[in-house]
Amino acid sequence: MIAQIIFIIILAAAVYLFTKNAGKIRRNILLGRDTDRNDNPAIRWKTMAKVALGQSKMVKRPLAAVMHIFIYVGFVIINIEVLEIMIDGLFGSHRIFSKPLGSLYGFLIGGFEVLAVLVLVACVVFLARRNIVHLKRFSGKEMTAWPKSDANYILIIEISLMVAFLTMNAADYKLQALHVGHYLKAGSFPASSFIAPLLPNQATPLEMIERGCWWFHITGILAFLNYLPYSKHFHILLAFPNTYYSKLTPKGQFSNMASVTNEVKAMLDPSFVPEATAPGRFGAKDVTDLTWKNLMDAYTCTECGRCTSVCPANITGKLLSPRKIMMDTRDRITEVGNNIDKFGKDHNDNKSLLDDYISREELWACTTCNACTDACPVNIDPLNIITEMRRYIVMEESQAPASLNGMFGNVENNGAPWKYSQADRLNWAEK
C-alpha cells in the first residue's frame, strides 16, 4: 500500500513537472511570428509518416540508420511494457497483462528483451562513435562541453534503463522457478536468462533485486521524461509535428515578403493603395522576429551534425555551421523565455540572436545550396533563418558587404549584377 502511494506521488510529480516544462517550450515556440503551415493536410500527414515515423532520411548513412532504428523501435515498443509497469505500480499488481494475454505475453516479453539487447548494442556503438572513434560530425565549435555531455547522458541513461529491465526480468525468472509468492510463471526470457546465473539463488535477495530494478526502471523513465525538455533528446517528441509542418514548396523557393510587395507596388504604381499591414521589422534580428516554425526547428534539432558535415562553407573551413545556427536559435529563445519568467513580458536584456549568438561572418558564408535542409532527417531549415537574418542586415541596417552593395547598385541601375549597360545586353548575338 505504501509502495502504491509512493508510486502515485512520483508519477503525479513527474507528469506535472513535464507538462509544466513542455508548456514553457510551447509558449517559447509561439513567441515566433505567425506563418501558415496548415495547408495540404494530406501531404503533411504523408510527409510525417515517411520522414518521422518511417525515418526515410536516415538511410543516407546506413550504419547510423540501423542503430537508430534499434533504439527508436525499442523505445516505442518497450513502452507497452511501461504501460504494464504503470498499472502494476498503481494497483499493486504483478505482471497484470500475463493472464489476459496468455501465451502472447511470453512472446511480447521475449520480444521486449530482444529489443532491449539491440538498444543496448546500439547505445554502446553510439557511445564509441562519440568517445572512442571521435567521429568528426560530433565535434565542431558549437559542440561545447554541454552538448557533448548531453549526448553521453542520454546514451548512459538508456543503457542503465535497459540493464535494469533485463536484470529485473532475470530475477523474476529465477523467482518464478523458485515458486516464490506471486511470481507466477509468466513471460519468456531469451536474454535475461543469461543474466540469471549471475544472481543469487535465495528468494529474499532476488526479491530485493527484482523490486529494486523495477523501481529504478520506472523512476528512471520518469526522470528521463523530465530530462527531455532540457535536452536535445526532445527530438523524439518534436520530430513528428516538425515534419508535419515541413516546407512543402520547392527547396529553391524563398518566400516573397508581403510587406515588401505592398511598398514596391506603391512605388511602381502611385495609385495603388496597400492593404493595411502591421508595421514590423524586415527580416530577423532576434528570435522573436523568426516564425514559430523556425523556433520549433530549433527545439527539434538533435545536433546530429549531418547538416554541417555537408555544408560547403563548413567543409572548406569557414565559420558557418548550420547546426550552430539551430543551437544558437534554441539557446537564445530559451534565454528569452527565462527572461519572461523572471522579469515579465517586456523585459529587454539588450541582447539579440544577431551578433550576440550568430556572427555576420557566419551568415555571409552561406551559398544557399540547400545541402543542410536536404540532409536533415527531421526537415529542419537552417537556410530560412540565415536568409531572414540577411534580410535584416540588408534592409534594416544597410550593412551588406561592400561588394554586395556594388552588385545591388548594378542590378538596380543596369539590370545586371555586373557593370554592363543594359543596351549591350544583346551584343552576344552579333559575335
Next chain:
Amino acid sequence: MPWENNKSEMEDPKSELKIPTMAQMAAEGKEPELLFWVGCAGSFDERAQKITRDICKILQHVGISYAVLGTEESCTGDPAKRAGNEFLFQMQAMTNIEVLNAYAVKKIVTGCPHCFNTIKNEYPGLGGSYEVIHHTQLIQQLIDEGKLKAEGGESFKGKKITFHDPCYLGRANNVYEAPRAALEMLDAELVEMKRCKSNGLCCGAGGAQMFKEPEKGNKEINAERIEDAINANAQIVASACPFCMTMLSDGVKLKEKEQAIQVLDVAELTVRANGL
C-alpha cells in the same frame, strides 16, 4: 573573339544563326512558341555567351519558333533575393513580369538554373505565371520527341563525362535526370562523382557568393569540388549553369588540370555532337 568568325558558317546560309527578339516578332504580328530567357551571365559573361549561342543553335536546328527579350530583359533579382535584398528583388521581378505579361509569354526556357528557379517558383506569387523549363529539360524533351540526336558531329565515344549538379537545378527543384539524359545520348562513359545528385556539392557561387570575396576558410569551395571530378577520373565535367561553369573552370586552373579536364555545358556538348 575576332578569330572565331567562322568563314564556312558565313558562307552557308543554313547554319547562319538568327536570333529573333520579342519586339521584332511582335512588330511582325507573330507570337513565338517559346521565350528564351538568356540571363545576365548568358548575356555578358564571355564564356557563358558561347553557351547562349549554342542554345540558340539547338533551338534553330530543331525549328522551334522562339525569341529573346534582348535589351528588354533584366536581372531576375535572384542574387539580390539570396543576399537578403527583397526590395530590389521584387522591383526586378515586377518590372520583368510586366514585360513578360505584355508579350503574353506562356512558355520560357532559361539558360541558367538561378533564373529558372526564380521565374518558376517566385514569380507566380507576384503575378507572373509561366511554364518554365531549364535548357537541359528542353534538350531532354527534344531527345524524347526524336527531334534531337547525336549525329553529324564530334564523337564522345569512350570519353569519361561527369555531371555536376547545380544546386538550383538539383536540390532546389529536383531536376536530376534531364541533364543526364542529354549526356547519355552522347554514347560516352558517364561517371558519377562521389557527391552527386541530392548529395552534390555546391560550386561555391550560389547565394550571391559569386559577387563577393569568400569568407575566411582553409580552402576554396571550387577546389574541393573539382577534386571530386579528378577522383572520378573525368575528362569532361558537364555543367548546366553559367556560375558553376566559372567556378569549375577556375577550379580546374587552380589544380593545373587544364590539359586533362574540360568543363563544358550540356548545351555545348549537344551542339558539338550534332556538328551545329
